[in-house]
Amino acid sequence: MKNMKKWLVLGFTLIMAFSLVACSEEGGEASGNEKVELNFWTFGATGYEELAKEYEKQNPNVTIKVKTSETAAHHDALFTALSAGSGAPDLTMLEVDQLDRFKVAQDRFTNLYDLGAKDVQDKYLEWKWNVGENAEGDFLFGLPTDIGPKALYYRTDVFKAAGLPTDPVEVAALIDSPEAFKEAGLQVKEKTKKPFVDSIEMAYRAYLDPAVETYLNPEGELLIDEEGNAVKKAYDYAVELNEAGLVGDFKLWSPEWASAVNTGGFAAELGASWLKGWMEGNAPDAVGKFRVATLPTEFAANWGGSYIAIPNETENAQAAYDFAEWLVSPENQLKSFKSNGLFPSAPAVYEMEEFKTNEDKFFGGQVTSSVFAQAAQDIEGAVYKGEKYFPIHQEILSALQNVQAGGDPEEEWDAAVQRAKDLVSR
Template sequence: MKKGKFLLISGLVMVLIFMLAACSKDSNADGKNEEVTLKFWVFGATNYDELAKEYEKENPGVKVKVKTSENDDHHNGLFTALSAGHGAPDLAMIEIDQLDRFKEAKDRFVNLYDVGADKVKDKYLDWKWEIGESEDGDFLYGLPTDIGPKAMFFRTDLFEKAGLPTDPDKVQEMIQSKDDLIQAGEKIKEKTGKPLVDSMEMAYRAVIDGATESFYDEKGNLLVENDGNAVKKAYDLAVEFNDHGLVGDYDMWTPEWGNAVNNGDFAIEMGAAWLKGWMKDNAPDASEKFRVATLPKELAGNWGGSYIAIPKETKHEKEAYKFAKWLTSPDNQLKSFKSDAGLFPSSPEVFDMEDFKNIEDEFFGGQKTSQYFADAAKDINFVYKGSKYKPTQDEVLNALKNVREGADPDKEWKEAVKRMKKLQDR
């Protein structure tokens, strides 16, 4: 063989080897595609472990490793990893109150509009989708998971002792405003000796969770000293409830609070849909003693919910989005709702499904509670919260706790505003 011909053949062989190597980049020695592993960080109670197993069966070659942490640990760990530029997962849940904090790290996330999210936009509530976008609407940080529409969880035994109706629709007719609620609370206090609500926080949330403004505007200006500001209205309502003797001294998630829910030591929770799951697991003695009614519109709102985001660091952008889209689809949102986690759907398509409408809650005496929350979900509005929402709100809650212990409300508010201004300047 001539030398030139030999070199030509050798060159073609080398090219062929490189081409085969490139084609087999994701293949193993048996010619099968290598497994793609997606790291998925979540917080709190979800059914995502079970849904991930289902997805793996439907998508051979894909593994989803779900890591569950407590809320603060999860978000702090995610923020640290994103800031460092390494160690972030392929997908991560982000809670709605934390989202604006992460929006400041826009360059660390995949814009889900770039991978086709605009095609599923119409499957979700408008306000929920809008919160997940950038200010100009060109960037989508995450796909919507659950929401937290609020309703009134009320103790039928305490209402009955106070001479009040116990049928949910009649309770709704009776309580059309905050003044109606205060009047009902005074009757309950008089006849049973029990407070209307568990805490100053719960009274405060009656207004703030449904407000169309919060602590900051989108330019970072603090709004709390403006006339008619929602935060001040919420603060004043909590003080008013306390002045009428309608507030208990229980901090949510403490053992004392759990016992109070279980034993009926207060009459109502103005709680989100996810509270149902907690009550079923942690307040067995309260079974069949609670019912759900719609809150007055001025006291309704959203408390909680999350998004599924994809950090830019991922090497599996398309696979991660495909899983996120599947996980948050209407059918799988229904599964998440029917699971023990009870994640309330952000897709209104679910609200019309028979499996959704016909669920009977044994804990609530067989009541079909789903529609009460679905109706509330449609009346919720977009609100900008800002990256410092959580620490700023903590200042208000600390002030209210001091008021509950006897401090002067006006003085506590002024001191809280000073602390909020310091946070703004950081």
């Protein structure tokens, strides 16, 4: 009888040991002092390499290999790896404008709700979090990193010459609607002979970027040929500003545009928070001449930002998630903001003293972070873009550029809609 008990105990112990091994293999989680190596694909200048080293010091059993690429190359390589079913990293950044391209491959990603993401959801802006979900709201593709709230960048010297206020609070109070935006532009044109905004694209994005639905709905159906759609409203507003002579002919990022930013070739830019980093490094003659004010609420929008996702190929899903959650914590978002200008998506950062007192020399000592924090909280909802957002967007921009060159606005619109229909039908 004693021998029987001994074998029963031994058998039960073996079964339990086997079960624990199986669970560990299925979950792919690091536990105890088990060595874990995570491959992390990033793009742009994030400074995540330094934060990864900091995490490694705190977690000696974890090694993180960070690979950084250009934005387009990064997403193309990721798409190829996911399509092949091999070669994807343990963690990856996903740029917000590329996100819908990957949402159609939901089965290739790990649902972060299964790894504990619900516990940190309330730390982030609601609209930012919602963009990272699937349409049903039961699958989370990625944890929020940075965002790109838009504001009005304006030249104080040009505004002063036009007889407009130059204090950010006064500018925001004056330019508090799309109509007031146009009126200020007319005053700049009359007094200085300079365009108000740099390009017809930026005039178009004034109404486009805040729109919850733009070119496509989640079913992939084209929306721009429907009566009263947001895209046509944005198009018409850009045409209106152009016909009033308020739009410059500077293409974003071109040498001519860069020179105009530096020398005051136009009065204002509807730019995202990340634009100030470019200005600080590329417009030496403009130091102290720019300020930032909040936009009219009708123009409140986000432009840019990303998420941290976990492809389901990983064998270390929980370890990857633990690092991602740490990486985008409010405390580390403050570090990323200070080191690389990544604007936080965690509102708690907006109340941190280092954030609230972060004066910008380029902007005459203004604490621009507070302006962008307000802009981030003025955004009302998640914007759906869809898999074919970029090619359709380019067709509308081409139409607007043709209008600026002398084309008929309605003819160009109709032609662009037809080209968009052709794209969707392919």
